[in-house]
Structure formats: C-alpha cells, structure tokens
Amino acid sequence: MSSVSKHLKGIHVDHCKNTAGQPIVQMPVPEKVYIPMVQHIGAPCQPTVAVGDHVKVGQLIGDNTAPMCAPIHSSVSGEVTALVKGMTAQGIVDTSIEITTDGKQEVAETVVPPTVGNKEEFLAAVRSCGLVGLGGAAFPTHIKYNPRNPEQVDTLILNGAECEPYITVDHMTMLEHAEEIVEGTKNILKYLNLKQAIIGIEGNKPDAIAKFNELVKNEPNISVCELLQQYPQGAERVLIYECTGKHLIAGKLPADVGVIVSNVTTVLKLQQFLDSGMPLVSKSLTVDGNVVKEPKNVEVPIGTPIIDIIEFCGGYTGEPKKILMGGPMMGRALPDDGKCIIKGNNAILAFDATFANMNPETACINCGRCVKACPMNLMPTALFKAFERKDVDTLKKYHVMSCMDCGCCTYVCPARKQLSFINKLGKSLVLAEGGKK
Amino acid sequence: MSKMKNGNLIVSSAPHVVSPVNTSNIMRDVCIALIPAMIMEVVVFGLRALALTAVCVAACILFESITRRLLGRPDTISDLSAVVTGILLSYNLPAGLPFWMAIIGCFVAIVIVKQVFGGLGQNFANPAIVGRIVLFISFATPMTTWVLPKSQQTVDAITGATPLGLFSKGMDVPSNMDMFLGFIGGCTGEVSALALLLGGVYLVFKKVIEPTIPVSFIATVFVFALVTGLDPVFHIFAGGVMLGAIFMATDYVTSPITTRGKIIFGIGCGLLTMLIRLYSSYPEGVSFAILLMNILTPHIDNLTRLKLNGVPAGGDK
Ligand code: SF4
Ligand code: SF4
Numbered sequence: 001m002s003s004v005s006k007h008l009k010g011i012h013v014d015h016c017k018n019t020a021g022q023p024i025v026q027m028p029v030p031e032k033v034y035i036p037m038v039q040h041i042g043a044p045c046q047p048t049v050a051v052g053d054h055v056k057v058g059q060l061i062g063d064n065t066a067p068m069c070a071p072i073h074s075s076v077s078g079e080v081t082a083l084v085k086g087m088t089a090q091g092i093v094d095t096s097i098e099i100t101t102d103g104k105q106e107v108a109e110t111v112v113p114p115t116v117g118n119k120e121e122f123l124a125a126v127r128s129c130g131l132v133g134l135g136g137a138a139f140p141t142h143i144k145y146n147p148r149n150p151e152q153v154d155t156l157i158l159n160g161a162e163c164e165p166y167i168t169v170d171h172m173t174m175l176e177h178a179e180e181i182v183e184g185t186k187n188i189l190k191y192l193n194l195k196q197a198i199i200g201i202e203g204n205k206p207d208a209i210a211k212f213n214e215l216v217k218n219e220p221n222i223s224v225c226e227l228l229q230q231y232p233q234g235a236e237r238v239l240i241y242e243c244t245g246k247h248l249i250a251g252k253l254p255a256d257v258g259v260i261v262s263n264v265t266t267v268l269k270l271q272q273f274l275d276s277g278m279p280l281v282s283k284s285l286t287v288d289g290n291v292v293k294e295p296k297n298v299e300v301p302i303g304t305p306i307i308d309i310i311e312f313c314g315g316y317t318g319e320p321k322k323i324l325m326g327g328p329m330m331g332r333a334l335p336d337d338g339k340c341i342i343k344g345n346n347a348i349l350a351f352d353a354t355f356a357n358m359n360p361e362t363a364c365i366n367c368g369r370c371v372k373a374c375p376m377n378l379m380p381t382a383l384f385k386a387f388e389r390k391d392v393d394t395l396k397k398y399h400v401m402s403c404m405d406c407g408c409c410t411y412v413c414p415a416r417k418q419l420s421f422i423n424k425l426g427k428s429l430v431l432a433e434g435g436k437k
Numbered sequence: 438m439s440k441m442k443n444g445n446l447i448v449s450s451a452p453h454v455v456s457p458v459n460t461s462n463i464m465r466d467v468c469i470a471l472i473p474a475m476i477m478e479v480v481v482f483g484l485r486a487l488a489l490t491a492v493c494v495a496a497c498i499l500f501e502s503i504t505r506r507l508l509g510r511p512d513t514i515s516d517l518s519a520v521v522t523g524i525l526l527s528y529n530l531p532a533g534l535p536f537w538m539a540i541i542g543c544f545v546a547i548v549i550v551k552q553v554f555g556g557l558g559q560n561f562a563n564p565a566i567v568g569r570i571v572l573f574i575s576f577a578t579p580m581t582t583w584v585l586p587k588s589q590q591t592v593d594a595i596t597g598a599t600p601l602g603l604f605s606k607g608m609d610v611p612s613n614m615d616m617f618l619g620f621i622g623g624c625t626g627e628v629s630a631l632a633l634l635l636g637g638v639y640l641v642f643k644k645v646i647e648p649t650i651p652v653s654f655i656a657t658v659f660v661f662a663l664v665t666g667l668d669p670v671f672h673i674f675a676g677g678v679m680l681g682a683i684f685m686a687t688d689y690v691t692s693p694i695t696t697r698g699k700i701i702f703g704i705g706c707g708l709l710t711m712l713i714r715l716y717s718s719y720p721e722g723v724s725f726a727i728l729l730m731n732i733l734t735p736h737i738d739n740l741t742r743l744k745l746n747g748v749p750a751g752g753d754k
Contacts, residue, residue: 008746013454246747247746247747249745307440320446322446324453328452328453329451329452329453330451330452331451333447335444337441337442337446338444355453358455359461362460362513362516362557363513363556363557363558364558365460365518366691367463368689375746376745398742399745411455411456412456414456414459414460414463415558416455418450420452421450
C-alpha cells in the first residue's frame with residue numbers, strides 16, 4: 001500500500017485502455033529506419049558511420065564524449081543510405097541516420113554480455129547500453145545512476161504507474177517480464193549500494209501488483225507500492241511522494257531527497273543488456289486512437305516511421321487529424337505521420353477531428369477547479385492571470401516554477417483555459433527575467 | 438525525410454483531452470437547480486411572479502448582448518451566465534414589482550456591475566445582489582410591498598409583511614412549517630426553503646458547488662440565533678438566507694477559492710446577516726452581508742493562499 005496517509009491531489013480521467021491485456025507483438029523490420037542523433041536530454045551524438053557503411057543490429061552508430069549524452073545503436077541490419085537533417089518527433093532539428101534494411105537482422109559482433117563486477121563497470125555498462133529514461137523524459141540513465149551525493153541516496157523507485165489514458169504497454173511489459181525487472185532491480189541495488197527499492201504500480205493493474213508481490217516476497221528490501229487510481233501518479237514528484245512521503249520541490253533532483261526513479265521498462269532494458277549485451281535498439285509501445293484499425297501493443301525498432309507502424313496496425317479507418325507521441329495528457333502532437341520512433345516513446349495515438357474538437361474558451365469563472373486539481377497545490381487561476389499581466393513577481397510568489405506541466409488544471413478548467421501551457425510560458429518569463437538581472 | 442501519408446495535423450499543447458464540464462453546462466445546472474423555486478413562486482404568488490422572472494431573464498440577455506456589441510467584445514450569451522443573473526435577480530424582488538423597475542435592476546446588474554468591469558469573471562460583486570440593493574435603495578416602497586401568498590390573500594389585503602418584518606415589529610410570525618414550504622410573504626424566489634434546498638442538493642450532487650459556503654453561512658445564522666436566545670429555525674428559513682447561502686454566496690466569481698477561504702466567507706456572511714437583522718433598521722440583511730463579503734473576497738483569497746507542497750509553513754518564499 002501507499003505509504004502516505006494524505007495523498008496529493010489529482011484528477012480522474014477516462015482510462016480508455018483499449019489495448020489492455022494485449023500481448024506485445026514484434027513488428028517486422030520496416031524498409032527504412034531513421035535514427036535521430038539526439039533522443040535524450042543533453043548533447044547530440046555525432047554519427048560514427050558514413051553513407052555506404054554496412055551496419056548490424058546493436059552496432060554503435062552515434063556517440064559523443066560530452067558527459068550528458070547517451071550513445072545510439074543501429075536497430076536494424078542494412079546499409080546507411082543517407083544522413084538527413086530534419087525535425088525529429090521531439091521537435092529538434094538534427095541529423096538522423098537513414099538505414100535501408102536488409103531484413104536479415106544480423107547481430108553485431110560487439111553484442112556480448114558486459115563484465116560487471118563493481119559500480120564503475122556497472123555505470124559504464126548502463127552508458128554503453130544507450131539507456132535513457134524510458135518514461136518519456138529521456139534523461140541519460142548513467143548520469144541519473146551516478147548522483148553527486150551517493151551517500152544520501154538510498155532508495156530506488158520503479159515507475160510502473162502508467163497513469164496516462166490509452167497506454168497499456170508498461171502494464172504488459174510488467175506482466176511479461178516481471179522476473180527480469182526484479183533481477184534488474186537487484187542489480188541496481190547491489191551496484192549502486194542502495195538500501196531499498198519500491199515498485200510503484202497504479203491500483204488499476206492488480207495482476208501486475210500481485211505478480212510483483214509474489215516475486216519479491218522473499219526480498220526484504222524490495223516492496224510494491226499500490227498507487228491511487230488517479231492521474232498523475234506516474235509524475236516523478238507525485239510518485240516519490242506517494243512512495244516515500246518526501247516532497248520534491250522545484251529545482252531539486254530526486255537524488256536530493258535520497259531517491260533514484262526509473263521506469264520499469266528502463267530497468268528491464270538494463271537487465272536484458274546485462275544478460276545479452278544487446279543495447280537499447282527497440283521500443284515497445286501502445287498504438288491506439290479512434291482512427292487506428294487494430295490497436296495493438298507492438299515492439300518496434302527505434303527509428304521506425306510512424307506511418308509504417310500504423311500500417312502494421314491495419315492502417316487508418318478515417319482521416320487522422322491529431323497524432324500523439326505519448327499519452328493524451330502529456331504527449332506531443334506531431335505535425336505529420338512521417339516522424340520516427342525514439343527511445344523515450346511509449347505510445348502512438350491517432351485521432352480524427354472529433355477528438356481534436358474543443359469547446360470555445362470563455363472567461364475564467366473563478367470556479368477553483370484548477371486549484372482543487374493541482375497535485376503541487378499551486379493556484380493555476382492566479383498564475384494565468386499574473387501571466388496575462390506579465391507580472392513576474394506574482395508568478396514567483398505563486399511558485400510558477402513548481403508547475404510540472406501535468407495538465408490536470410487544463411483538463412478540469414470549464415473555461416477551457418490552456419492553464420498548463422500558460423504556466424510553461426510563465427516559467428520562461430520568470431527565467432528570462434532572472435537572466436536579465 | 439521519410440515517407441508520410443498525413444501532413445498538416447493539428448499541433449497543440451498538451452493535454453489533448455479535457456473534462457466534459459464547461460462553463461455553459463455549469464450555468465445550465467444552476468438554472469436547473471433554480472427550477473423548484475420557480476415552481477414554488479408560481480404556487481405561492483401566481484403567474485405574476487413567473488412573468489417577473491421571464492422579464493428579468495429577457496432583459497439580462499438583451500443588456501448583455503447589447504453592451505458586448507457596443508464594447509466590441511465577442512458575444513457571450515451562450516455561456517448562460519446572464520440567464521442565471523436574470524433568474525436570481527427576479528427571485529430577489531417582490532412579486533408585484535413593476536416590470537420597468539425590474540428592468541432597471543437588470544441594467545444595473547448586467548451593464549454596470551458585470552460588463553463595465555470586463556464581463557464574466559471580472560465583477561467584484563454579485564450582479565444580482567447589487568441590482569437588488571440599488572432597487573431597494575431607489576424604490577424603497579415598491580421593493581418592500583410584499584405580496585401575500587395567494588392562500589392568505591383576502592378581499593382587502595393582498596399585501597402584507599414578511600416574517601422578518603413581523604419579527605422586527607415584535608408581531609406573531611408564521612409557523613416554521615409554512616416558512617419551510619414557502620407559504621409566507623417575501624421575494625418571489627426566496628420563500629420556499631424546501632425548493633431551494635432541493636436545488637442546493639442537486640448542485641452539490643452535480644459537483645457544481647461545494648457545500649462549504651452554504652453550510653457555514655446557515656450554521657452561523659443558526660448558532661447566532663441560538664446564542665442570542667432567538668428561534669434558530671425561524672432565522673434560517675426567514676428572508677433570503679437559503680437563497681443567499683445556496684445560490685448567491687456560492688457565486689464562483691465573488692467568493693473565495695480555497696476551502697479555508699470559503700469557510701471564512703460563509704461565517705462572515707452569517708454573522709453580518711444576523712447583525713444587520715438585529716441591530717440595524719433593516720429587517721433583512723442577507724444581500725448587504727453578501728455584498729460586504731464579496732468586497733472582502735480578494736483579501737480572504739490572499740490570506741488563504743495555498744502552501745506549496747513540501748514547503749514548511751513560514752518558508753513560503
Ligand atoms: S500543470 Fe502545473 S499548475 Fe497545472 S495542475 Fe499540473 S502542476 Fe499544477
Ligand atoms: S478552472 Fe478555469 S475557470 Fe475555474 S478557476 Fe481555474 S482557470 Fe478559472
């Protein structure tokens with residue numbers, strides 16, 4: 001059970017988990033993949049291959065010596081046919097490596113299980129796996145696992161909340177790979193010298209909770225925390241609070257309150273790398289939405305164009321008007337379906353115009369719904385009014401910097417104010433002002 | 438870059454889903470909640486009362502539409518807030534009030550209190566309350582000529598005093614049952630506690646309002662009466678307490694946002710109501726009490742600002 005008696009606020013959103021219980025199916029290798037050189041927070045990678053090179057699955061194709069960077073590997077075997085510059089699904093303009101596949105999926109010779117005997121070797125393995133936070137933030141994992149204050153960090157929290165509507169792939173992953181996830185957890189505890197691990201899972205996945213409870217019943221330092229069925233339990237700050245009772249305030253890292261948070265899939269990929277030496281080259285995701293013919297959970301090579309995935313799922317049943325990378329609460333709306341899958345991607349949702357339709361905006365009626373929804377206890381109505389006045393002092397006084405963009409306030413606002421988006425603008429305003437001084 | 442089938446998709450910021458509750462269906466629910474009281478105004482005072490409500494609603498819609506147009510602002514009729522103001526204002530008037538006076542009240546409410554301050558959400562006080570108070574001060578006699586319930590009218594007396602009027606003169610007051618059901622003199626929509634409570638329960642059930650303000654308002658009146666040796670049941674059913682507490686004091690725009698703020702606001706309304714009833718020359722104090730608390734709302738909001746999670750009290754910098 002959750003370890004806190006007073007829960008953070010949040011909202012109830014229709015789950016729409018249409019793909020619940022669907023096993024993750026392997027998608028055939030597409031004709032071409034486009035692997036962006038930046039899929040993480042930090043410095044972009046430099047391509048280590050050239051046009052004409054033959055590459056194999058798991059081969060290093062991009063890296064950078066900058067500390068804040070995660071290497072990138074080929075997800076297919078085939079020939080590098082172009083280095084293209086363009087906008088990635090994250091909205092970053094950078095180089096992508098186009099690989100024309102040969103369908104053989106030959107594995108690179110470099111793919112051998114790493115030897116790991118101590119913390120340094122473990123961290124090196126995490127880096128060479130190319131791991132980034134797979135919950136969506138895409139923060140390089142080897143940096144997260146190497147905090148500045150290792151003495152104070154004693155807890156690993158596994159994020160298995162999956163609180164976004166539609167997405168079910170983490171749930172499936174937990175059911176299909178629970179043993180490896182627990183194995184990975186033990187390795188992280190061992191090499192990072194942590195005291196305990198807490199696996200946080202939203203209460204709407206009783207089968208996953210039961211499975212993990214069974215697996216860890218003889219592991220005194222691993223426990224399962226059943227989270228509320230409420231959005232956003234998977235948001236880092238909410239998850240940390242619900243699992244440990246500690247508040248993470250703006251500008252602080254989880255390590256500052258003694259925890260490291262990793263998505264369950266990240267831990268799984270890490271364990272698979274330790275076992276096989278295969279770095280992060282594929283990603284499982286939920287494909288759903290009201291114009292997708294056969295919603296599915298699929299495992300696809302990184303760099304697969306979205307349109308290929310949709311076609312694998314039976315194609316469109318109507319004209320898509322909105323395609324989301326990620327869930328409807330925090331996902332990104334993509335400008336076209338030619339964008340490609342990146343590491344931190346857990347869903348592709350395609351909808352028609354009826355979904356994109358929203359009621360007109362009215363004036364704020366001061367109803368307080370946004371205030372009652374905000375997990376951070378902010379007052380979005382006051383923040384948006386302060387932003388309209390460009391009133392930086394009030395924005396600061398009302399803690400705009402603590403907004404985590406969860407979108408609860410926008411969801412509930414009957415006046416259809418874009419409150420969370422306005423808070424993003426408010427934050428940039430405060431930062432710009434801070435820069436001036 | 439890669440092949441694509443659909444460009445030109447809608448790109449917007451997250452979240453991409455929103456709750457089905459919007460401004461107009463909130464206002465629609467308020468209108469629905471006001472229906473029992475509308476039925477009771479007809480039962481008690483006859484169709485003249487309903488006609489008064491209709492005139493007020495029509496006038497409010499018209500004034501809203503015209504002012505928005507003159508000010509060059511987009512039309513806002515569809516948010517239904519003008520309809521709510523019209524109904525509420527009519528509920529605060531005696532059933533026999535000349536229509537033209539009621540229309541002046543609507544003008545004050547919509548044009549002066551609401552639109553001049555910028556429209557919905559910008560007004561510092563409840564438009565219907567100010568409309569009523571202005572009429573009350575300008576037309577004291579017609580505004581206090583109370584039509585008696587049809588059941589109590591006689592050949593030579595169709596008007597009489599309200600229970601609070603009788604009370605302030607030290608005369609016999611109607612039974613609590615009559616007051617609960619609404620067979621008493623008073624403003625059209627305020628007489629039936631039962632009808633108003635039904636509406637209130639509906640609003641709470643539909644999550645349009647929280648019971649915080651009505652409960653703290655009514656409880657304060659009750660306790661105040663009890664402590665001063667008066668009949669507490671009489672005081673919560675008399676005058677505009679029910680209408681005020683359930684429908685006027687809960688107006689989002691002019692009441693505090695946080696729960697603590699709402700409690701302070703409700704208690705303040707209750708206290709002021711009783712102080713005016715007992716110590717001023719007016720028999721009734723609900724409107725003035727709410728107006729005064731409306732004015733204090735920004736200060737209450739400021740005092741009851743929420744603390745950020747994880748920031749210890751005092752360290753809120
Ligand atoms: S987006 Fe920001 S302000 Fe809105 S509910 Fe989430 S944390 Fe609160
Ligand atoms: S939810 Fe929307 S309308 Fe209600 S107070 Fe917040 S901003 Fe205003």
